[in-house]
Amino acid sequence: MSKSDTVFKEAYNQSLALLVEGSVLPSEAELARRLGVSRTTVRAILDAQVAAGLIAWNRRLKQVLRAPRAEDYFPEDQTDAVSLRVERAFMSRVLSSDIRPGSQFNESDFARELGVSTSAVREFMIRFSRFGLIEKQRNRHWVLNGFTEAFSLELFEVREMFELRSARAFVRLPREHPAWAALDAIEAEHRAFLDAPRARLGDFPDLDDRFHRLIHGASSNRFIIDFYDVISLIFHYHYQWSKIDEMERNATAVREHLDYIAGLRSGEELDAEFYCRKHLATARETLLGATRARQDARNDGG
Amino acid sequence: MSKSDTVFKEAYNQSLALLVEGSVLPSEAELARRLGVSRTTVRAILDAQVAAGLIAWNRRLKQVLRAPRAEDYFPEDQTDAVSLRVERAFMSRVLSSDIRPGSQFNESDFARELGVSTSAVREFMIRFSRFGLIEKQRNRHWVLNGFTEAFSLELFEVREMFELRSARAFVRLPREHPAWAALDAIEAEHRAFLDAPRARLGDFPDLDDRFHRLIHGASSNRFIIDFYDVISLIFHYHYQWSKIDEMERNATAVREHLDYIAGLRSGEELDAEFYCRKHLATARETLLGATRARQDARNDGG
DNA sequence: GCTACGTCTTTTATCGTTATAGGACTGATG
DNA sequence: CATCAGTCCTATAACGATAAAAGACGTAGC
Numbered sequence: 001m002s003k004s005d006t007v008f009k010e011a012y013n014q015s016l017a018l019l020v021e022g023s024v025l026p027s028e029a030e031l032a033r034r035l036g037v038s039r040t041t042v043r044a045i046l047d048a049q050v051a052a053g054l055i056a057w058n059r060r061l062k063q064v065l066r067a068p069r070a071e072d073y074f075p076e077d078q079t080d081a082v083s084l085r086v087e088r089a090f091m092s093r094v095l096s097s098d099i100r101p102g103s104q105f106n107e108s109d110f111a112r113e114l115g116v117s118t119s120a121v122r123e124f125m126i127r128f129s130r131f132g133l134i135e136k137q138r139n140r141h142w143v144l145n146g147f148t149e150a151f152s153l154e155l156f157e158v159r160e161m162f163e164l165r166s167a168r169a170f171v172r173l174p175r176e177h178p179a180w181a182a183l184d185a186i187e188a189e190h191r192a193f194l195d196a197p198r199a200r201l202g203d204f205p206d207l208d209d210r211f212h213r214l215i216h217g218a219s220s221n222r223f224i225i226d227f228y229d230v231i232s233l234i235f236h237y238h239y240q241w242s243k244i245d246e247m248e249r250n251a252t253a254v255r256e257h258l259d260y261i262a263g264l265r266s267g268e269e270l271d272a273e274f275y276c277r278k279h280l281a282t283a284r285e286t287l288l289g290a291t292r293a294r295q296d297a298r299n300d301g302g
Numbered sequence: 303m304s305k306s307d308t309v310f311k312e313a314y315n316q317s318l319a320l321l322v323e324g325s326v327l328p329s330e331a332e333l334a335r336r337l338g339v340s341r342t343t344v345r346a347i348l349d350a351q352v353a354a355g356l357i358a359w360n361r362r363l364k365q366v367l368r369a370p371r372a373e374d375y376f377p378e379d380q381t382d383a384v385s386l387r388v389e390r391a392f393m394s395r396v397l398s399s400d401i402r403p404g405s406q407f408n409e410s411d412f413a414r415e416l417g418v419s420t421s422a423v424r425e426f427m428i429r430f431s432r433f434g435l436i437e438k439q440r441n442r443h444w445v446l447n448g449f450t451e452a453f454s455l456e457l458f459e460v461r462e463m464f465e466l467r468s469a470r471a472f473v474r475l476p477r478e479h480p481a482w483a484a485l486d487a488i489e490a491e492h493r494a495f496l497d498a499p500r501a502r503l504g505d506f507p508d509l510d511d512r513f514h515r516l517i518h519g520a521s522s523n524r525f526i527i528d529f530y531d532v533i534s535l536i537f538h539y540h541y542q543w544s545k546i547d548e549m550e551r552n553a554t555a556v557r558e559h560l561d562y563i564a565g566l567r568s569g570e571e572l573d574a575e576f577y578c579r580k581h582l583a584t585a586r587e588t589l590l591g592a593t594r595a596r597q598d599a600r601n602d603g604g
Numbered sequence: 605g606c607t608a609c610g611t612c613t614t615t616t617a618t619c620g621t622t623a624t625a626g627g628a629c630t631g632a633t634g
Numbered sequence: 635c636a637t638c639a640g641t642c643c644t645a646t647a648a649c650g651a652t653a654a655a656a657g658a659c660g661t662a663g664c
Contacts, residue, residue, distance in 0.1 A: 002653040003617040038656040304623040305647040
């Protein structure tokens with residue numbers, strides 16, 4: 001095979017939402033803009049929709065014939081890029097309990113298991129190596145360092161340095177800076193969580209991510225901002241597989257964020273710093289607790 | 303082509319130094335250890351040396367027949383891995399004056415120019431993206447951010463944070479920690495530079511690199527240590543192409559390092575911090591000066 | 605005359621293949 | 635009997651090929 005058509009499939013699924021029976025579709029360029037793909041891909045989608053009997057397409061006129069049904073959608077697992085599949089599989093392996101630090105990793109086995117090419121795995125490994133969980137020995141294999149307690153501590157050491165500096169920079173931003181408006185919006189979203197039913201708290205990680213990214217953005221430093229990608233990825237996968245106390249954890253975070261936001265608003269760097277530290281300390285303890293639990297499970301199991 | 307035999311060629315050249323006429327060579331395993339390659343590669347080298355009439359090889363006996371001549375060596379440019387060639391070419395392009403921030407970069411053109419495959423370029427770009435000089439837009443091209451003043455400032459902001467923390471950690475290391483002995487050795491090397499002829503100062507960058515790596519090591523934080531790779535690479539190429547005032551710059555650095563080392567030795571974190579800051583400030587000004595000079599050159603030229 | 609479409613070219617993502625390097629096992633030999 | 639070499643297998647580095655997606659350009663239609 002060659003390049004996968006996941007962009008096409010993903011955009012196709014998205015485009016189905018636009019099909020209201022009896023209406024007509026906008027221009028190709030407009031569709032391209034809305035779907036975030038090129039005109040070439042839009043044309044491929046339109047062709048496919050014609051073939052599926054969803055629309056009639058004659059030059060400028062794109063007439064919707066019928067509303068899409070469930071079977072018109074491509075299955076979700078076909079809409080993910082190969083790189084994303086590799087990432088998921090790799091993370092689930094690294095963060096699962098059955099990996100010992102220092103164990104070596106075989107590119108071609110992994111590729112075969114996943115049904116992707118060695119290059120796909122290889123490129124992922126290169127990209128991923130900056131996350132500090134794997135290391136390469138030249139002309140030898142990759143070594144998995146393990147998602148250990150040491151890793152979490154090192155990660156948080158840098159995170160704290162970066163986020164404190166960003167928080168201080170945030171406080172100093174002029175009031176007319178758009179970040180303040182963004183903070184207002186994010187605060188409102190937090191307040192909505194306060195009264196929301198517990199189940200909705202499951203959506204919190206996304207907000208959490210946006211909140212911390214907003215703060216890191218104030219540093220105006222690409223290295224600081226990029227580093228948040230590492231944290232974000234680790235947390236994303238980590239919490240996906242460790243759901244214990246998820247709701248309490250999120251509820252606590254909402255409250256801590258609100259204090260943190262108040263600190264930023266106060267205009268006092270020390271206040272912001274205080275609540276920032278407090279929140280990060282909680283986050284670190286949570287991660288460490290989970291790391292230890294996983295380690296114990298491994299020691300018991302092995 | 304497939305995998306390049308640069309490891310073989312490099313090790314072959316190195317192995318020629320072991321050929322003293324009339325002597326016999328050690329075992330394959332021993333040679334492998336000394337050359338830092340596998341036994342397979344050693345055997346390939348021995349085969350080649352037999353073919354070149356350099357040695358006679360019969361089972362355990364490897365008799366040296368003649369001393370190697372200049373033409374027995376592989377040309378140096380053939381001993382570099384493809385990845386290294388890509389790196390060099392790319393850096394010389396990015397750090398040269400004719401690149402404007404925001405300009406886009408074409409993988410296949412570059413590959414063709416260099417005579418390497420697109421994958422080689424691609425993998426380099428992925429690896430290099432963490433350095434903050436390039437960015438990828440999914441399914442689109444790479445964008446060169448340019449080695450601008452902003453880049454230098456952001457780099458130094460993080461460098462200062464990391465190195466100050468490492469220096470403080472260094473001061474707190476117990477006296478029996480091997481890092482102190484390493485510091486002694488490095489200090490001695492610095493003192494040797496003090497009285498050395500100016501020409502020898504050209505060798506200073508290597509010592510500089512080892513000195514700062516030693517300090518960063520005290521942080522015991524993989525993210526801090528890894529970040530020094532970014533700095534190291536940038537400086538390596540930057541100073542390779544900007545030789546203005548090189549000797550003064552190095553002489554100043556030697557003196558600042560000696561103060562810095564004294565600060566670390568004093569046991570006072572504040573002293574270490576003071577001289578660390580001072581040295582980093584000088585380094586930043588030097589880099590910024592060069593960045594501005596390059597920018598001016600571009601503005602005049604364009 | 606501006607916008608939208610038809611067509612073509614360029615570029616990227618991904619694949620499968622191959623030569624080189626690493627490494628394990630085992631019998632030979634001093 | 636420990637070390638060394640013969641043999642073979644595996645893994646990685648690098649390549650070239652190919653289909654998907656992006657993008658450029660000219661022309662047709664409102």
